[in-house]
Amino acid sequence: MAGITNSAPSAAPPAAGVGAPGGGSYLGPLMTVTMLFFMWGFITCMNDILIPKLQQVFTLQNWQAMLIQTAFFGAYFIVSFLYFAVSVTKGDPILRIGYKNGIIVGLVVTALGCLLFLPAADLHSYGLFLGALFVLASGITVLQITANPYVSILGPPESSSSRMNLTQALNSFGTTIAPIIGGYLIFDQVSGAGEVTAESVKAPYIGLAAALLVIAVIIKLARLPRLTGDDGAGVVAGSGALRHRHLVLGIICIFMYVGGEVAVGSMLINYLKLPQIAGLDESGAKHFLSFYWGGAMIGRFFGAVALAQLRSNGVKYGIMAVIAAVTFGAVSVLYDLNQALIILGLITVNFGVLLLGRFIPNRTVGLYATAVIVLLLIGTFGQGAVAMWAVIGIGLFNSVMFPTIFDLAIKGLGVHTSQGSSLLVMAIVGGAIVPPLQGVFADVTGDVQLSFLVPLLCYLYIVYYGFVGYRTRALS
Template identity: 70%
Template sequence: MAQISPSTKSSSADTQYDTTQNYTGPLVTVTLLFFMWGFITCLNDILIPKLQQVFTLQHWQAMLIQSAFFGAYFFISLLYFVFSVTKGDPIMKIGYKNGIIVGLVVAATGCGLFFPAASLESYGFFLGALFVLASGITILQIAANPYVTILGSPESAASRLNLTQALNSLGTTVAPLLGGWLIFEGADQLANNADSVKLPYIGLALALLLIAVFIKVSRLPQVQGEAKIAASSGALQYRHLVLGIICIFMYVGGEVAIGSTLINFFKLPEIGGLTESEGKHYLSFYWGGAMIGRFFGAIALSHGKSKSFKYGVIGLITAVAFITIFSIYGLDQALIALGLIALNFVVLLVAGFVPNRTLGYFAASVIALLLITCFAEGAVAMWAVIGIGLFNSIMFPTIFTLAIRGLGVHTSQGSSLLVMAIVGGAIIPPLQGYVADVSGNLQLSFLVPLFCYLYIVYYGFFGSKVEKTDPTALA
């Protein structure tokens, strides 16, 4: 079973952790990784309209950017799973820290490949660079997500993962603004070619290498497996994990499809008639909502805190968000955002701060917002789709935590299978793009991710329950 040295430990079916150790420092260090891969992943939403313009692509062809990126999650995780079945879990063999460093170096290599891709003006080269970049992030995901659940008590694992994912969302919030400025505005003289992507990705390559060095010299808790690591596919015996794999596929596919389509959606005359430069601000609202929602989730799903404390912290976060939006965008935008945040909080109250119920109610809320997106027009449709970010917020960390409950020594293997399911981000977006191209109606193409969220409702209320027959099931 995974364990953290040294001695005084509190145990659960999943982990053993040192109750005398302060995990704040290591958690802050690992959280930096979540920010970086959130930033990098969201840059794809800027790349899509940019490369669509440079290479004159149809919607489905531009969505191949997401296919290359999220396809890497599938292939690398599949290799990881096959290796773990035949040779034993590789992350448990080399340790989470070394796994994180390997992922950072591979991701930095992928970022560096953007320079020759832009120089050659080859769309295929760009897709290859994205695949390498995402391969590194896949390794990071396999190592970092379960590592966060281990850095503390199992009871607060969902809260910790929501907190780190909130910083991931900070990266996705900043990326449209900074990346959009660098790619669309910071190099206007290069607007008709791909050279404007060189600087952002070379900068990311250097940043990733610096973080790898920082991780190398940091004193992170040593987490390793038992002396004998079984070579088996034991994780697949858990029904809630198998259904969770499907749920991650659906969630990532739906989330990425929506985010990838937003700038083109905002450009529609009947919706907003915005330019790419104007649309990037509203894309930031979408991802900023996910950040706020994940901070809410980290507080609401935490254990050992009174409801009055939770309400107070959530109120403080809301006030900071309102003041920030008001100071940058004005009162009208701040009031709309406040209304959406209030709706999000009401749904949290209805769910009773219970992880699986919160997941189910949030997915149902997204379905309602998608229906408004499909059939309304103007500001109503635009803000409905932006509001989805708030309700997407807790989904990935909550699904992940629910799916790996009770896996014991199979936790890392289960994590690799869940990360493999992120391939949904490679399949659902092109499907939505194809529907938009064939129907000639980008707005109605949002019905594609709607079906993904129907499954998430099922998993939240029913599929996430741990079977009593599972050998190490948690109550």
């Protein structure tokens, strides 16, 4: 997986460590690219704050509010489909312009989408908000297509799952703090105004646009290694990626995973408002949404350590213990001891399931999906604190799924790696389809709690992929 061009082969990545061809290091470029993962994680999770906010502003039903996710993740499908169509007929665009230029294009388009929130708020137009989200997500789609395979090949193949989990942990850090910052700016700052308007969404998205443009300048000035044909050589047409069975099944798996994860996060605030669960208001529920996404961050740090090529398991356990201790301390200080103890208990269960997986990527995915199914059943049919914390704990087990499924699906694709990546990113459209389906279920049945059976079906397929579907086989 050193490169994805069929011209003269690129210098192979080192067998261990972070050394780059020519004696350099991949560590600097890897740290630079991780900024992208943080930013799109932050922006994606802001949708979970926008849903209840715009639902208030425009008096929307659940399924109408979930169109926020449809507009956002629908862009993933449309832009990725167009990318795939171009790669089939004209050759891979990323191999033509290079990963660096592809990243810059994605950042600029994402910033433009953020700025479109200004006229949407001024004109009080829900449709324009959806259009702004579509543009914003189109830019993030380009970032996903370029950055995910870039991280996978930015070092030795045997530690690619570890790198993917590490960068996705930074993505999850963005999703963890987004509910806190976004909730404060969008809800708390206007809680006493007495008038429900969309004005409060303008400042956060102006700030995001500015940050994205600054990162684009940093990427432009950064020296990123040209691993896979940045000179345009070796660009090939055709749909050869689809000949790989594990990729095709992986595309379905990404669809199911993103659909399930986003559906749970999108409905979580409304779930916590239920009197039989917690009876919280939006402002009170936002930090529990942060726990949900924060669990994914902690789990991905665990995954990065577990799947890394370290000297011994003792070193891995020690690092994980430190991560758990820091998490416990942070929650104790920021919130209270009782919540910290509950989270520590969930982390302990997560670690136990990780041990059962024996640090094998596909096995870990299968077991984590099984754990999520159990938690969803508790959240669907239980009540009170037990049901609440079961759903919040799903974040911990979601953690390694996306980066590990992505890495499993693109293994062995060679020249078709970025084409396969575009197909996997296209499958993120699951986040546009599954949440509205859950919203419709909740509206039709009048039962938000029972609607969690919809994402449960998604995780059943992930169990299959983790234990069976990941195996590399060519389609006849």
